[in-house]
Amino acid sequence: MSEIETLKKWIDESNNIVFFGGAGVSTESGIPDFRSVDGLYSQKYKYPPETIVSHTFLTKRTDEFFEFYKEKMVAPALKAKPNKAHYKLAEWEKEGKLKAVITQNIDGLHQAAGSKEVLELHGTIMKNYCDRCGKKYDVDHVLASEGVPKCECGGTIRPDVVLYEEGLDMNVMEKAVRYIEKADILIIGGTSLVVYPAAGLVQYYRGNKLVLVNLSETSQDQYADLVIHEKIGEVFSKL
Ligand code: APR
Numbered sequence: 409m410s411e412i413e414t415l416k417k418w419i420d421e422s423n424n425i426v427f428f429g430g431a432g433v434s435t436e437s438g439i440p441d442f443r444s445v446d447g448l449y450s451q452k453y454k455y456p457p458e459t460i461v462s463h464t465f466l467t468k469r470t471d472e473f474f475e476f477y478k479e480k481m482v483a484p485a486l487k488a489k490p491n492k493a494h495y496k497l498a499e500w501e502k503e504g505k506l507k508a509v510i511t512q513n514i515d516g517l518h519q520a521a522g523s524k525e526v527l528e529l530h531g532t533i534m535k536n537y538c539d540r541c542g543k544k545y546d547v548d549h550v551l552a553s554e555g556v557p558k559c560e561c562g563g564t565i566r567p568d569v570v571l572y573e574e575g576l577d578m579n580v581m582e583k584a585v586r587y588i589e590k591a592d593i594l595i596i597g598g599t600s601l602v603v604y605p606a607a608g609l610v611q612y613y614r615g616n617k618l619v620l621v622n623l624s625e626t627s628q629d630q631y632a633d634l635v636i637h638e639k640i641g642e643v644f645s646k647l
Pocket of ligand 1: 429431432435436441442444447512513530598599600602603622623624625638639640641
């Protein structure tokens with residue numbers, strides 16, 4: 409039986425699937441990932457992008473932060489539409505087969521495809537708040553603002569995104585652990601699994617159906633029960 413046929417059989421027989429994903433889930437929607445050869449981190453900038461999307465840059469080089477963040481992270485996400493991978497996950501959730509999508513992505517495409525239980529480990533570009541008074545702003549307000557988005561109180565409006573040097577929301581992490589340790593099938597897709605603590609979550613899986621759908625090899629391939637090195641949107645469209 410081919411890998412796809414095995415995956416289809418496992419999916420058909422399960423009602424406790426959990427998905428853990430990253431930027432590779434959105435590349436077929438036109439959003440570059442980070443570490444592929446055509447990814448964001450391979451493009452030449454004055455500073456490495458990991459340096460730009462950091463707490464230090466947000467606070468010390470705010471203009472440069474927002475120039476990069478709006479052009480390279482917000483604009484592509486708002487232009488993008490969900491792809492077959494997003495829609496299939498939402499379909500499995502509706503059928504009661506998938507319990508949660510745990511994502512490192514901040515593009516909101518899982519919710520746009522109809523997924524309800526989406527744990528956004530790195531936050532989302534859709535939510536923004538004033539760093540002084542906490543007032544909430546939507547992403548259109550941020551994108552429409554000239555330069556640094558300012559609150560009426562004078563504070564800076566920042567994205568509810570986990571930047572480098574910032575911590576993840578422990579409540580979200582604990583919820584993700586609970587889903588993963590109870591999962592019958594854990595499907596990991598579109599992530600290089602190199603950024604912690606997010607990548608460390610997959611260690612909590614205790615089942616015997618660890619599935620990896622990723623174009624490139626990852627550190628978890630050797631432990632996976634099923635590995636498919638193909639485009640996730642295409643693979644899911646065959647299920
Ligand atoms: N189908 C399957 N896999 C894909 C596809 C696709 N269509 N496109 C890309 N990939 C794979 C790549 O081979 C790569 O292994 O997805 C992975 C994407 O890895 P990264 O670019 O490192 O993205 P991600 O793992 O989400 O990065 C984690 O790094 O910069 C931080 O906060 C940022 O959340 C991000 C984190």
